[in-house]
Amino acid sequence: MAEKQSLFNPGMKRKLLAVLRILLLTAAVVYLLIFISNTLLVDDQITVYFSTEDAQYLAAEQRDIIEDHDIYFQIMEELNKGPESDQLSATIPDEVELLDYDLEADTLILNFNLALRENHWGGSTGEILTIYSIVNSYTALKEVESVQILLEGQEVETLVGHLDLSRPLMYNQELVTDN
Amino acid sequence: MSLRYKVVFIAIILFIISFLAFGSAAAQNSIYFNSEDITDQISSTVVEGEFLIKATDLAEILEIELNWQPALKLLEMESNGVEVKLMANSSFIQIRNNNRNDAIRTEAGLVLIDNQAYIPLAKTIEAFGYLLEFQREEDKLFIFQPETTINNIEWKEDGNQLNIEMDEISPYRVLQSDDGREIIVEIDKAEVNQEFSDNVSNNNFYLRVINVPDRALLRLVLRSRTPIPFQIDGGVYEQSGEESDTLALSFLPQLKRVFIDDNNVFSIEATGEFPQAEIDYLSDSNRVIIDIPSVVIGNYAKELRDNPLIKNVTVSQHSLDPVRLRIEAELKENQIIQAVDNSRDRQSSVLSFRKGEQSEITNLEYAAGKITFQSQSSINPDTFLLAEPPRLVLNLFNTSRGANVADKLEVDDPLINSIRSARFDNETVRIVADLHELTGYNWNEEMKNGIYNYTITFQNKFAGIQGSEDEDFQNLAVRLTGNPNYEVRKFTHPHRIVIDVDNTLNNISELELPEKGSLIKDIRSSNYVIEDREVTRLVFELDEYYNHQVNESDQGRVINIALAKHDDVLDDIRDMPQRLIVVDAGHGGFDPGAIGPTGLEEKEPALAISLKIAELLEAEGQRVILTRDRDVFLSLQQRVNIANNAGADLFVSIHSNATNNRQVGGVETYFNHRNSEYSRRFADKIHDKLSRGLGLVDRGLKNDNFYVIRYTEMPSALVEVGFLSNPEEEERLRTDEFRNKSAHLIVDGILDYIRENGGR
Numbered sequence: 013m014a015e016k017q018s019l020f021n022p023g024m025k026r027k028l029l030a031v032l033r034i035l036l037l038t039a040a041v042v043y044l045l046i047f048i049s050n051t052l053l054v055d056d057q058i059t060v061y062f063s064t065e066d067a068q069y070l071a072a073e074q075r076d077i078i079e080d081h082d083i084y085f086q087i088m089e090e091l092n093k094g095p096e097s098d099q100l101s102a103t104i105p106d107e108v109e110l111l112d113y114d115l116e117a118d119t120l121i122l123n124f125n126l127a128l129r130e131n132h133w134g135g136s137t138g139e140i141l142t143i144y145s146i147v148n149s150y151t152a153l154k155e156v157e158s159v160q161i162l163l164e165g166q167e168v169e170t171l172v173g174h175l176d177l178s179r180p181l182m183y184n185q186e187l188v189t190d191n
Numbered sequence: 192m193s194l195r196y197k198v199v200f201i202a203i204i205l206f207i208i209s210f211l212a213f214g215s216a217a218a219q220n221s222i223y224f225n226s227e228d229i230t231d232q233i234s235s236t237v238v239e240g241e242f243l244i245k246a247t248d249l250a251e252i253l254e255i256e257l258n259w260q261p262a263l264k265l266l267e268m269e270s271n272g273v274e275v276k277l278m279a280n281s282s283f284i285q286i287r288n289n290n291r292n293d294a295i296r297t298e299a300g301l302v303l304i305d306n307q308a309y310i311p312l313a314k315t316i317e318a319f320g321y322l323l324e325f326q327r328e329e330d331k332l333f334i335f336q337p338e339t340t341i342n343n344i345e346w347k348e349d350g351n352q353l354n355i356e357m358d359e360i361s362p363y364r365v366l367q368s369d370d371g372r373e374i375i376v377e378i379d380k381a382e383v384n385q386e387f388s389d390n391v392s393n394n395n396f397y398l399r400v401i402n403v404p405d406r407a408l409l410r411l412v413l414r415s416r417t418p419i420p421f422q423i424d425g426g427v428y429e430q431s432g433e434e435s436d437t438l439a440l441s442f443l444p445q446l447k448r449v450f451i452d453d454n455n456v457f458s459i460e461a462t463g464e465f466p467q468a469e470i471d472y473l474s475d476s477n478r479v480i481i482d483i484p485s486v487v488i489g490n491y492a493k494e495l496r497d498n499p500l501i502k503n504v505t506v507s508q509h510s511l512d513p514v515r516l517r518i519e520a521e522l523k524e525n526q527i528i529q530a531v532d533n534s535r536d537r538q539s540s541v542l543s544f545r546k547g548e549q550s551e552i553t554n555l556e557y558a559a560g561k562i563t564f565q566s567q568s569s570i571n572p573d574t575f576l577l578a579e580p581p582r583l584v585l586n587l588f589n590t591s592r593g594a595n596v597a598d599k600l601e602v603d604d605p606l607i608n609s610i611r612s613a614r615f616d617n618e619t620v621r622i623v624a625d626l627h628e629l630t631g632y633n634w635n636e637e638m639k640n641g642i643y644n645y646t647i648t649f650q651n652k653f654a655g656i657q658g659s660e661d662e663d664f665q666n667l668a669v670r671l672t673g674n675p676n677y678e679v680r681k682f683t684h685p686h687r688i689v690i691d692v693d694n695t696l697n698n699i700s701e702l703e704l705p706e707k708g709s710l711i712k713d714i715r716s717s718n719y720v721i722e723d724r725e726v727t728r729l730v731f732e733l734d735e736y737y738n739h740q741v742n743e744s745d746q747g748r749v750i751n752i753a754l755a756k757h758d759d760v761l762d763d764i765r766d767m768p769q770r771l772i773v774v775d776a777g778h779g780g781f782d783p784g785a786i787g788p789t790g791l792e793e794k795e796p797a798l799a800i801s802l803k804i805a806e807l808l809e810a811e812g813q814r815v816i817l818t819r820d821r822d823v824f825l826s827l828q829q830r831v832n833i834a835n836n837a838g839a840d841l842f843v844s845i846h847s848n849a850t851n852n853r854q855v856g857g858v859e860t861y862f863n864h865r866n867s868e869y870s871r872r873f874a875d876k877i878h879d880k881l882s883r884g885l886g887l888v889d890r891g892l893k894n895d896n897f898y899v900i901r902y903t904e905m906p907s908a909l910v911e912v913g914f915l916s917n918p919e920e921e922e923r924l925r926t927d928e929f930r931n932k933s934a935h936l937i938v939d940g941i942l943d944y945i946r947e948n949g950g951r
């Protein structure tokens with residue numbers, strides 16, 4: 013009886029429970045910190061650009077990264093799907109497919125099927141918005157500095173007769189607007 | 192304390208330990224051998240702060256033969272000819288390597304625990320020639336075998352290059368101390384060949400080789416009395432050989448010799464080629480200062496035998512950033528020296544001077560704010576302004592006056608009263624320009640056919656701005672004190688005429704400005720920088736768009752601008768230059784360009800408008816090349832080649848726009864900023880006409896990376912006349928009326944540009 017009393021001495025028990033609580037709380041905080049640093053700090057969104065309604069600028073929308081899915085293909089899928097906002101317009105013609113890609117140093121080489129040219133509506137403005145919605149979306153990735161566009165594996169002079177696609181293109185700030 | 196209580200207490204301790212272990216697994220010391228984690232294969236302990244490893248475990252990992260003599264408590268180890276001995280109760284490690292004996296002191300020495308020998312890990316493996324790296328942040332200890340051996344270090348290229356020969360180049364770093372006297376080359380996982388001997392240390396340099404075992408690298412330290420002429424950027428080269436690789440550090444050339452030869456030629460020689468020196472003759476003290484870039488002082492010889500030319504030479508390292516060596520030669524009385532042009536001998540590691548001859552000053556003249564004269568050799572005059580009375584003085588050292596130079600030139604213009612010249616002393620001619628008031632000036636030398644032409648340009652000022660008006664014209668006359676270069680341009684939105692004048696003081700505030708008249712709203716002035724050139728900008732704000740014409744009078748001192756009050760008056764007086772203009776109809780052949788909702792293909796109106804433009808330009812006396820005059824495909828490259836090969840003056844490409852939104856419409860004109868500043872102006876002229884005359888939305892003058900305007904080598908523009916994707920604009924593009932109107936407006940813009948810029 014005396015032993016039992018000493019073991020379950022209410023004062024002692026309270027102290028032990030307090031210690032255990034503090035330990036559990038500390039553990040919880042540490043796990044939370046690890047969780048935050050592993051997940052929230054990593055950029056889990058991509059930026060895709062679409063045309064403004066007046067076809068003067070490009071504006072950005074954010075998309076969640078799909079886990080276990082190739083981010084480069086996902087960007088093109090999002091561009092194909094078009095904007096969520098009804099203030100913006102799609103820039104990619106029907107049936108365009110990204111066939112494959114290759115990152116050489118910081119230049120991203122994107123190989124498209126011919127639909128990018130054949131289904132394109134033409135025009136300088138149309139060409140600029142299509143090409144730079146692609147270029148700006150991919151150069152938003154931190155590992156990509158410039159983008160070279162190929163059609164069915166071939167280097168091309170231009171898409172529809174205006175822009176110079178013989179060299180890699182960089183992010184175009186002048187075209188981007190906030191709204 | 193009761194047993195049960197202890198159980199609870201231990202459970203808590205275990206919980207804490209397991210939590211800590213989980214939270215920071217890296218807190219444990221891990222040991223890697225050749226990148227393999229061997230922490231679990233070894234028993235270890237720490238005694239007196241030193242990390243000890245069980246001898247048998249170490250022997251197994253490093254494949255060392257081990258012999259324990261219990262009576263002596265002596266541990267003998269042998270591997271690859273290296274013998275290492277440790278004794279219990281002694282803190283020394285004895286090493287026998289190639290008949291050389293050595294001993295390393297440790298803290299703990301050999302310690303017996305449970306009848307097993309534990310030995311200091313770091314010192315033991317160092318004795319066997321292994322390398323250690325301790326990554327403190329991660330508490331990881333790495334043991335390596337050396338991956339490369341340094342076989343030789345030697346000077347090459349006359350001391351301008353240090354070659355480090357090694358089996359293969361492993362990662363390295365080259366560092367320079369702040370005072371520049373020490374270069375440190377750190378080579379990872381390297382050891383030095385046992386037969387290595389120091390061939391590098393000499394009068395100038397001292398080499399130390401330091402093994403840094405706890406970072407697994409070898410440090411080569413090269414010290415010098417003087418700053419080492421090494422350039423960290425671009426000074427290191429790697430060369431791969433068949434048997435070994437070489438890391439080469441290249442150094443800047445050093446001064447080798449300053450001497451006078453038997454022909455009394457004074458020469459400065461460096462250990463390598465150096466860039467052009469800057470030579471300054473000081474007329475007052477009979478001294479010459481020679482500044483040589485990218486050469487360091489080094490251990491040079493001075494050989495000035497008895498000579499008639501030079502009294503003394505002092506050498507100093509004038510600066511290290513940038514590297515610049517200064518040699519001051521003090522000449523003997525009445526002596527002068529002249530640089531010998533040895534560029535033909537390609538011996539650019541030597542700079543020589545011979546006894547100089549006086550050169551004659553000829554053709555001293557003055558015109559419109561510029562004093563000019565000639566000399567047979569390059570001179571460096573001492574120029575200064577004096578205030579009372581205001582004058583500019585030029586002392587031309589080492590010259591005499593030619594026969595055609597008069598004592599006094601009467602000038603009498605707004606800047607200068609007169610110019611006087613005189614022999615100042617035996618070596619010096621002095622030129623004095625008497626000024627009305629102190630004025631800034633520039634000095635310029637130009638060599639032509641072996642004769643040096645000198646120009647002193649006085650800074651101009653505005654002498655007055657006058658306005659006058661008649662039925663047809665508002666006239667403006669801007670009078671300057673000289674005839675500087677200037678440029679007159681017209682801008683729109685808001686409408687204004689801008690005059691950019693070079694080399695002219697902005698004294699507009701001191702002048703009385705003309706009555707503004709009926710056309711001019713305001714007159715402003717500012718200082719402006721265009722393409723690194725500082726100009727004074729005069730702006731006449733206009734209340735409407737007027738044609739204008741520019742001419743000059745009084746030897747370029749007066750800029751006259753006539754603003755036409757009616758559209759027709761300037762047609763009579765203008766003198767339009769003829770230019771070659773390439774008109775490029777977009778698309779064609781199998782490339783229809785954009786296609787409208789009812790099927791109009793861009794290539795068709797583009798060709799029609801282009802043909803009309805050509806017709807109108809030819810009627811105005813201009814020469815035109817059409818890239819296509821029928822429905823045929825041309826690549827963008829072919830279009831560019833046509834213009835470039837023809838040496839065209841202007842290029843304009845005609846298109847119609849499209850986008851995937853049918854609501855969008857309007858007119859755009861593109862230029863490419865890489866092409867030239869003139870492309871923007873050219874496109875602006877065309878866009879100004881189109882945006883105001885066509886009745887479509889003005890979508891702006893734009894800069895983009897279009898192929899045909901990027902690669903053409905002349906001012907070029909790409910015009911987008913309306914949107915084919917917009918149903919209303921498609922209908923308009925079908926009509927001859929709209930096509931002709933577009934062509935007229937584009938031609939007006941082109942002619943405007945030619946009129947104002949001369950069209951180039």
